[in-house]
Structures are given as C-alpha cells and as structure tokens.
Amino acid sequence: MRIVIDGMGGDNAPMAPVAGSVEALKIYNDLEICLTGPEDKINEELSKYDFDKSRIKVLNTTEVISTNEHPVKALRRKKDSSLVVALNLVKNKEYDAVISAGSTGAFLAGCTLIVGRIKGIERPALGPIMPGKNGPFMVIDSGANVDCKPNYLLQFGKMGKVYCETILNEKNPKVGLINIGEEEAKGNELTKTAYVLLKENEANFCGNVEPRDIPNGDVQVLVCDGFVGNTVLKMYEGVASTLLSTLKEEIMSTKRGMIGGLMIKPAVKGMKKRFDYKEYGGAPFLGVDGICVKAHGSSDMKAFKNAIRQAVTLKENNTIQKIKEEFENCD
Amino acid sequence: MRIVIDGMGGDNAPMAPVAGSVEALKIYNDLEICLTGPEDKINEELSKYDFDKSRIKVLNTTEVISTNEHPVKALRRKKDSSLVVALNLVKNKEYDAVISAGSTGAFLAGCTLIVGRIKGIERPALGPIMPGKNGPFMVIDSGANVDCKPNYLLQFGKMGKVYCETILNEKNPKVGLINIGEEEAKGNELTKTAYVLLKENEANFCGNVEPRDIPNGDVQVLVCDGFVGNTVLKMYEGVASTLLSTLKEEIMSTKRGMIGGLMIKPAVKGMKKRFDYKEYGGAPFLGVDGICVKAHGSSDMKAFKNAIRQAVTLKENNTIQKIKEEFENCD
Numbered sequence: 001m002r003i004v005i006d007g008m009g010g011d012n013a014p015m016a017p018v019a020g021s022v023e024a025l026k027i028y029n030d031l032e033i034c035l036t037g038p039e040d041k042i043n044e045e046l047s048k049y050d051f052d053k054s055r056i057k058v059l060n061t062t063e064v065i066s067t068n069e070h071p072v073k074a075l076r077r078k079k080d081s082s083l084v085v086a087l088n089l090v091k092n093k094e095y096d097a098v099i100s101a102g103s104t105g106a107f108l109a110g111c112t113l114i115v116g117r118i119k120g121i122e123r124p125a126l127g128p129i130m131p132g133k134n135g136p137f138m139v140i141d142s143g144a145n146v147d148c149k150p151n152y153l154l155q156f157g158k159m160g161k162v163y164c165e166t167i168l169n170e171k172n173p174k175v176g177l178i179n180i181g182e183e184e185a186k187g188n189e190l191t192k193t194a195y196v197l198l199k200e201n202e203a204n205f206c207g208n209v210e211p212r213d214i215p216n217g218d219v220q221v222l223v224c225d226g227f228v229g230n231t232v233l234k235m236y237e238g239v240a241s242t243l244l245s246t247l248k249e250e251i252m253s254t255k256r257g258m259i260g261g262l263m264i265k266p267a268v269k270g271m272k273k274r275f276d277y278k279e280y281g282g283a284p285f286l287g288v289d290g291i292c293v294k295a296h297g298s299s300d301m302k303a304f305k306n307a308i309r310q311a312v313t314l315k316e317n318n319t320i321q322k323i324k325e326e327f328e329n330c331d
Numbered sequence: 332m333r334i335v336i337d338g339m340g341g342d343n344a345p346m347a348p349v350a351g352s353v354e355a356l357k358i359y360n361d362l363e364i365c366l367t368g369p370e371d372k373i374n375e376e377l378s379k380y381d382f383d384k385s386r387i388k389v390l391n392t393t394e395v396i397s398t399n400e401h402p403v404k405a406l407r408r409k410k411d412s413s414l415v416v417a418l419n420l421v422k423n424k425e426y427d428a429v430i431s432a433g434s435t436g437a438f439l440a441g442c443t444l445i446v447g448r449i450k451g452i453e454r455p456a457l458g459p460i461m462p463g464k465n466g467p468f469m470v471i472d473s474g475a476n477v478d479c480k481p482n483y484l485l486q487f488g489k490m491g492k493v494y495c496e497t498i499l500n501e502k503n504p505k506v507g508l509i510n511i512g513e514e515e516a517k518g519n520e521l522t523k524t525a526y527v528l529l530k531e532n533e534a535n536f537c538g539n540v541e542p543r544d545i546p547n548g549d550v551q552v553l554v555c556d557g558f559v560g561n562t563v564l565k566m567y568e569g570v571a572s573t574l575l576s577t578l579k580e581e582i583m584s585t586k587r588g589m590i591g592g593l594m595i596k597p598a599v600k601g602m603k604k605r606f607d608y609k610e611y612g613g614a615p616f617l618g619v620d621g622i623c624v625k626a627h628g629s630s631d632m633k634a635f636k637n638a639i640r641q642a643v644t645l646k647e648n649n650t651i652q653k654i655k656e657e658f659e660n661c662d
Contacts, residue, residue, distance in 0.1 A: 133573050143511060146519035180474060180561040188477035188558045211562045212569030227519045230511040231542045231559055235566035238543030240574055242464050246605060250598035257598040263591025267581035274577060 001030055001315050002095045003308060007037030008064045008082040010101025010299050017101070018045035020304020025051055027305075028312055034095060036061050036082040061085045064102075067297070071105035075113065083107065087114040090290040097291035097311035099282065101299040108144045111285050111292045118320070120327035123148070124287030125156045126226070126294060127163060129280035130236065132217015136280060138164060139178075139214075139222050142229035144285070150193035153177070153223050157202050158326050159286040160221035166317035167310065173220035175202055176209035178228055183208070190225060198223070211235075240275065244268075278303045281310035286323065291315060332361055332646050333426045334639060338368030339395045339413040341432025341630050348432070349376035351635020356382055358636075359643055365426060367392050367413040392416045395433075398628070402436035406444065414438065418445040421621040428622035428642035430613065432630040439475045442616050442623045449651070451658035454479070455618030456487045457557070457625060458494060460611035461567065463548015467611060469495055470509075470545075470553050473560035475616070481524035484508070484554050488533050489657050490617040491552035497648035498641065504551035506533055507540035509559055514539070521556060529554070542566075571606065575599075609634045612641035617654065622646060 005021060007014045014037055021033045032055050035042050039060040046056065063081040065074045075084060083102055087110045089095040098115075100107050104126075112124055127140035140160040145152060157175045164173035177195055179187045184195055186208060198205040209219050214232060224232070251257040281303070282295035291314045295307045314320070336352060338345045345368055352364045363386050366373050370391040377387065394412040396405045406415060414433055418441045420426040429446075431438050435457075443455055458471035471491040476483060488506045495504035508526055510518045515526055517539060529536040540550050545563060555563070582588040612634070613626035622645045626638045645651070 133577055146511065178562070180477065180558055180565070188556075191558075210569075211565035212572075214566065215569050215573035225519075227511055227522075228559065228562055231509070231562055232566060234511070234542035235545065235563060236570055238541075238546050239567055239570035241543075242546035243571055243574055243602070243606075246464055247598065247602045250601040250605075251595050253601075254597065256594050260591045260594025260596075260598070263587050264582050264595060265591075266585065267578065267588040267591070270581040270584075271574070271578045274581075275574075 001028065001312055002032045002034070003097045003099065003311050004034040004036065004086045004089045004095040005304075006082045006086045006098070006100035006102055007035035007042045008102065010295065010297050012298070012300060013101065014042050014045050016300050016304050018042060019301035020308060021056060022049045022051050023301060023305045024308040025055055027309070031055065031312065033057070034059055034089065036086045038062065059085060065106045067103040069103065069106065071103065071109040072113070074103070074106050075110050083110055084114070087111065090292070091115050096315050097293065099293045099295055099304070099307050099311060101295035101297055101304070104143065104294060107294050108285060111288045115288045115290045115292060118287055118289050118324055118327065121155055121159075121287040123152045123155070124285055125159065126283050126285050127156075127160055128233065128277070128283035129168070130233070131275045131277055131279065132215055135217040135220070136168060137214070137217045137220050137222055139224065139229045139232055140286070141224065141226040142233055142283065143226045145226040148190060148225035150190060150197050153190070153194035153225065154197040154201055155287070157198055157205065157221060157223040159323055160223065161202070161204055162322045162326050163284060163286060163319060164220045166319045166322065167313055168220060170220055172204060174206045174218070175204045175221040175223060176206050176219035178211065178214070178222050178224040178232065179208035180210065181208065182210060194223070278306060281306035284310070284314065289320065291320060332359065332643055333363045333365070334428045334430060334642050335365040335367065335417045335420045335426040336635070337413045337417045337429070337431035337433055338366035338373045339433065341626065341628050343629070343631060344368075344432065345373050345376050347631050347635050349373060350632035351639060352387060353380045353382050354632060354636045355639040356386055358640070362386065362639070362643065364388070365390055365420065367417045369393070390416060396437045398434040400434065400437065402434065402440040403444070405434070405437050406441050414441055415445065418442065421623070422446050427646050428624065430624045430626055430635070430638050430642060432626035432628055432635070435474065435625060438625050439616060442619045446619045446621045446623060449618055449620050449655055449658065452486055452490070452618040454483045454486070455616055456490065457614050457616050458491050459564065459608070459614035460498070461564070462606045462608055462610065463546055466548040466551070467499060468545070468548045468551050468553055470555065470560045470563055471617070472555065472557040473564050473614065474557045476557040479521060479556035481521060481528050484521070484525040484556065485528040485532055486618070488529055488536065488552060488554040490654055491554065492533070492535055493653045493657050494615060494617060494650060495551045497650045497653065498644055499551060501551055503535060505537045505549070506535045506552040506554060507537050507550035509542060509545070509553050509555040509563065510539035511541065512539065513541060525554070609637060612637035615641070615645065620651065622651060
C-alpha cells in the first residue's frame with residue numbers, strides 16, 4: 001500500500017502530516033508513504049523521529065496552494081505545488097491514495113481534474129463520517145456540489161452506501177434523504193424528485209430524515225446537496241460548541257456549580273469522546289478514480305493517522321472497485 | 332387591541348389557547364380575545380377560570396383542520412373550521428391579529444390566500460425568533476418558501492429588519508445571509524446572487540454568516556430560503572437535545588457523575604432558560620396584510636401568552652405599517 005500525503009496541507013503542516021505518517025508506519029507493516037513539499041522543511045520534521053527511512057520518501061516541490069486562492073486557477077498555475085504533484089502520483093497509479101488537509105476547493109477540483117471521475121458518475125461528492133449518538137453516519141454531499149440535480153443525489157446515495165458497507169462494516173447501511181418533513185411529498189423541487197429516484201433505484205433507501213434526527217445516527221448515509229450538507233455539518237459544530245460553552249459559563253458562575261463541574265469532568269470527557277469526529281479520519285471524496293481523502297484543515301497527528309487508516313481500509317476493501325461495479329450494474 | 336385565536340390549533344388545544352388567553356387578559360388591559368372552535372369544548376375550558384367575560388368571546392365553528400391534511404384543499408373544504416373563521420376575521424379587519432398553533436401549512440397558505448399579501452411583497456416568510464448565546468435572532472424564511480429566487484431573500488431581509496427593530500428593540504439590527512463561506516463569492520447560485528442584491532439594496536447587510544456562527548446570536552436577521560432555514564432550526568433542536576441527553580447518560584453512568592449532576596442542576600436550568608424559544612412567542616408570518624403569528628404545535632399556556640404579547644407588541648409598534656412603508660420606499 002502506497003500513500004502520498006500533501007506535506008504542506010493544513011494549519012499544522014508540515015508537523016502534523018509528518019508525525020501522522022511516522023505513527024501510521026508503526027501500525028501498517030506494508031505501508032509506504034511519500035510526502036510532498038519543500039525537502040528541507042519536511043526532512044527537518046522527519047529528523048525528529050526514529051523510523052525505517054526506506055518507507056518514507058520525500059518528493060521536493062517548490063510551491064504551495066493556499067486556502068484563499070482560486071482553486072482551478074491555482075491548480076493550473078502551480079504545477080509544482082505539493083498538492084498537484086501528489087495528485088499526479090495517484091493519477092499515474094504510482095500511489096494508491098492521496099491525503100491532504102489543505103485547501104478544500106483546490107483538493108476537490110484537483111481530484112476531479114487530475115485524478116478523474118469514475119465512468120458513469122456525474123459529480124464526485126465529499127462524504128465525511130460524523131459521530132452520532134447511536135453510531136457514525138455519512139453526510140454526502142457535504143460541500144463539493146452546491147447546486148445539484150436529482151440524479152446526483154441518487155448517485156451520492158449509492159456511493160455512500162458502498163463506502164459505509166466497507167468502512168463502517170454495516171451490512172445494509174440505511175440510505176436516507178435529508179428533508180424538512182418525513183412524508184414523501186415534503187421538500188423542495190430537488191428533494192421531491194430525488195425521493196422518487198431513490199425510492200425506485202436504491203434498495204437501501206429508507207425515506208426522508210428530518211434534520212432534528214440526524215445527530216441520533218440511526219441512518220448511516222444521509223443524502224443532500226452540498227449546500228445543505230455543509231450547513232448541517234457547520235450547525236452540528238456550532239450548536240455543540242455554543243451549548244457547551246454556555247453550560248460552562250453557567251457552571252462557573254457559582255461555587256456549587258464549580259464543584260459539580262469538577263465532578264462531571266469525566267462524563268464531559270466521555271461525551272466529547274463519543275462525538276470526536278477526528279476518530280473517523282478525513283472525508284473521502286467519492287466518485288473519483290482513486291482513493292482521495294480530505295483531512296480537516298486543523299488536523300493534528302491523530303487526525304492524520306486516522307486518515308491514513310481510512311485510506312488503508314479503502315484499499316484493503318477494494319472500495320473504489322466496488323463503486324465502479326455499482327455503477328456498471330446501474331446502466 | 333383585538334386578537335382572534337384558533338382555539339383548536341396545536342397539540343394542547345383547547346386547553347393551552349384558553350389558558351394563555353386568560354393569562355394575557357391580566358397583563359393587557361385593553362385586550363379583547365375571540366376564540367374559535369366548538370362552543371361547548373371552549374366554554375368548558377373557560378369555565379375553569381375566573382375572568383371578565385366581556386373580554387373573551389367564543390365563536391362557534393364546526394370543523395378542525397388537522398396537520399396531515401393538504402393545506403390548500405383543507406382551507407377550501409373546511410370553510411367553518413376554527414382556522415378559516417379566524418383568518419376571515421383578520422381579513423375583514425374585525426380583529427387586529429390571528430394566532431394559531433395548528434397545521435403550519437394550512438396557516439401559511441390561509442394567511443396568504445385569505446388575509447392577503449402586502450403590495451410589493453413577492454413571498455411572505457416565516458421568521459421565528461431563536462435564542463442565541465449573545466442575544467436572540469430571526470431565521471427568515473424558516474419553511475414557508477422552499478424554492479426561492481434571489482429577490483425573495485432580499486425582501487426577507489428587509490421584513491426581518493423592520494420586525495427586529497420593533498420587537499427586539501434593536502436600533503440597527505444586522506442582516507446576514509446564511510452561507511457556506513464568509514467570502515462574497517461563496518455559495519450556490521441563489522446565495523451568490525442574493526448577496527449582490529442585499530449588498531446593493533440593504534444598508535444593514537453585514538455579509539455572509541456561516542452556520543457555525545448562527546447560535547452565537549451576533550447577527551439578528553439571518554436570511555435564507557425556507558429549506559435551509561428549516562434545516563437550521565431542526566439541527567439546532569436536534570443537536571441540543573442529542574448532546575444534552577448524551578451528557579446525561581454519561582453523568583448517570585457513575586456515582587461521582589450523579590453527585591456532580593445534582594450539583595450542576597441549577598446551571599443546566601440556567602442554560603435551558605437562556606435557550607428557551609418559548610420566551611419569544613411564536614413565529615410571525617411577515618409580508619401578509621395583518622398580524623399573523625404561528626405558535627409552535629407543542630405550545631403550552633406560557634407559549635400562547637408570549638405569542639399574544641408578541642401580537643400586542645406588533646400592533647403597538649405599527650410593524651405591519653412599517654413593513655408597508657419599507658416596500659413603498661423601495662419602488
């Protein structure tokens with residue numbers, strides 16, 4: 001298994017990608033990693049660790065794409081960027097998977113333009129795994145396609161299903177449509193038509209899922225357009241952090257609360273662990289002809305290590321091939 | 332001030348509408364209320380209370396529209412329903428305001444079809460007030476219009492601004508556009524165009540607001556289409572209840588946690604009070620030519636009392652007239 005990692009992607013680069021790579025080597029014996037980026041910087045980080053030098057290669061690149069650049073323009077101009085060089089290694093089948101915590105826009109555009117789509121798939125989609133109360137779930141698409149046609153949503157559902165079968169080890173993952181009502185007739189033009197397509201063409205489709213039920217995690221694949229999916233993820237994050245910080249304020253406002261607060265610390269820690277999205281690695285970009293994982297911009301060593309685990313699992317389970325077969329059978 | 336209340340709307344009808352009406356009489360001296368519904372049932376509830384009989388009138392109606400009926404069909408068929416009769420009283424200017432906790436679809440359709448739109452307004456919108464960490468905010472539209480044109484969003488922003496000026500007592504409420512990125516160029520076709528319209532035509536426009544920042548309550552008027560708005564509200568509700576129930580589970584799983592849990596009870600109560608949406612009454616349906624307030628289906632006495640307060644404030648501040656003026660000045 002060969003993985004290329006954008007050594008300059010993310011807020012904590014190159015420290016976090018380097019540290020995560022070294023950690024992952026310890027777990028996976030047949031893993032080989034290539035880190036792209038300025039040789040001197042990457043090697044300086046690597047020099048802090050003790051590891052088998054034959055298993056990590058550094059590929060020198062001279063440019064970096066930042067998050068505030070126009071994605072497509074940056075991809076065209078910066079041919080020697082850590083991202084573009086990494087993507088080309090997957091395109092040429094020299095590496096099995098690519099991971100980046102850098103600009104989401106540039107990564108998604110690069111995967112589509114350089115690695116390329118799987119035949120039959122209209123729009124690749126980003127599908128992060130989120131922690132729910134009763135189990136993890138995927139929100140697909142969560143930001144790659146902000147304006148969608150109903151058929152895209154059907155395809156998102158099918159790709160998500162194949163992914164959850166392999167990665168979450170769910171034999172029959174439920175596929176639901178994020179909608180503002182439970183009944184078939186509810187929703188906007190997009191969801192009403194997508195409902196019919198999913199009902200007729202996806203055996204695992206279980207109907208509409210109202211946003212208030214999403215955090216329960218009872219439905220594994222949640223289908224939506226990228227605008228709605230991104231809104232769902234960001235509301236999840238925002239409400240959780242606002243509630244917890246307000247609770248903390250209230251607790252700290254009295255002596256009694258402060259003592260109680262100390263006593264429930266393990267409980268709060270337990271809850272945070274149950275909702276730690278870093279456990280699930282990055283967000284797979286599904287529908288492209290290679291394993292492409294977008295790690296969160298704020299990824300630390302642990303998040304990179306888990307993103308690598310995710311790429312390994314995708315390879316071991318032959319997920320990309322299974323997605324291809326799902327779409328061959330459809331036609 | 333004369334308010335008509337759908338006496339059969341909501342999960343707790345007719346108890347809650349009756350109890351809320353009686354309570355409100357104690358606060359507002361010049362308030363007169365009409366309750367629509369089956370005379371015998373409403374009077375039976377009223378008989379439990381001691382109040383000035385001249386200030387509450389019961390108007391006998393024989394039909395009730397349920398939440399699972401097709402809104403427009405139900406409005407046409409059930410002319411003698413508690414809702415349709417109430418709406419006609421506002422249309423004929425016999426009453427200043429209407430409140431219902433019944434079917435949202437039927438209420439919104441009825442307000443538009445029976446009470447009628449304000450001239451110049453393309454689509455009336457539902458704008459509930461939500462509790463935020465740093466203050467309340469309005470999400471407009473939150474479900475009345477699931478497919479929107481950019482100009483609708485501009486109008487939602489202007490109506491929300493007028494409402495927040497009068498009801499929230501904000502001299503210069505900030506108007507923001509719910510979007511998946513802060514920069515102007517972010518979003519889908521709808522939000523990109525709406526951004527330009529808002530920037531050019533609404534002085535209080537402060538740019539995009541990412542969903543993760545919504546619960547802070549730093550922006551008072553949050554503009555979006557009804558699908559996104561409904562998703563935001565339901566995620567707010569779902570994440571909050573999932574997090575709190577998970578925290579409770581973790582707390583109750585150890586003895587130490589249980590003791591700590593008892594000690595932070597007042598803090599939890601304090602936090603819940605800060606996020607109690609019932610404090611703000613119902614959701615005003617803005618853009619129709621009358622004061623129309625949709626109360627939550629689960630409204631209790633307190634929620635009805637606050638919805639009545641809201642209607643009184645709207646009347647006292649001449650909000651409908653101010654919305655009319657805002658749209659006259661636009662043309």
